[in-house]
Amino acid sequence: MTASMTIALRVAASVFGGYAIASGFVTAVAALVPPPRSGVLLGAILFSFAIHAAVVIWAFAARSPVRAAAAIVLIAAVLNGVGWFGGPLR
Numbered sequence: 423m424t425a426s427m428t429i430a431l432r433v434a435a436s437v438f439g440g441y442a443i444a445s446g447f448v449t450a451v452a453a454l455v456p457p458p459r460s461g462v463l464l465g466a467i468l469f470s471f472a473i474h475a476a477v478v479i480w481a482f483a484a485r486s487p488v489r490a491a492a493a494i495v496l497i498a499a500v501l502n503g504v505g506w507f508g509g510p511l512r
Contacts, residue, residue, distance in 0.1 A: 428487045436481035439494030443477050444470035446498050449505025 423431075450460065451466040477494060482492035 423487075431487040431491060432481050432484075434476040435491040435494050435510065439481065439498060440474040440477035440493065443494065443501060444474040446501030446505055447473055450501050450508065453505050453509030464467035 448466045448470050449464070452463055455462045481487075481490045481494065484493070
């Protein structure tokens with residue numbers, strides 16, 4: 423893998439994966455917190471910006487871009503799965 427390909431993979435993983443993890447975190451909080459949840463969701467949305475920044479930093483700090491992308495996909499899948507299927511039945 424060339425240097426430009428590794429940087430491109432890290433950028434793609436950090437941008438798209440960071441969005442997927444941040445939105446998955448917000449949906450998981452929305453699914454798990456009982457009503458009234460407006461204040462909690464506002465805090466979760468604000469915290470999601472820090473999560474996205476942490477994912478960007480971690481994507482470039484990981485040993486290999488493939489390992490970073492795999493971990494990001496796994497975390498995003500778990501959080502979005504909890505957001506979609508977790509929580510009370512309505």
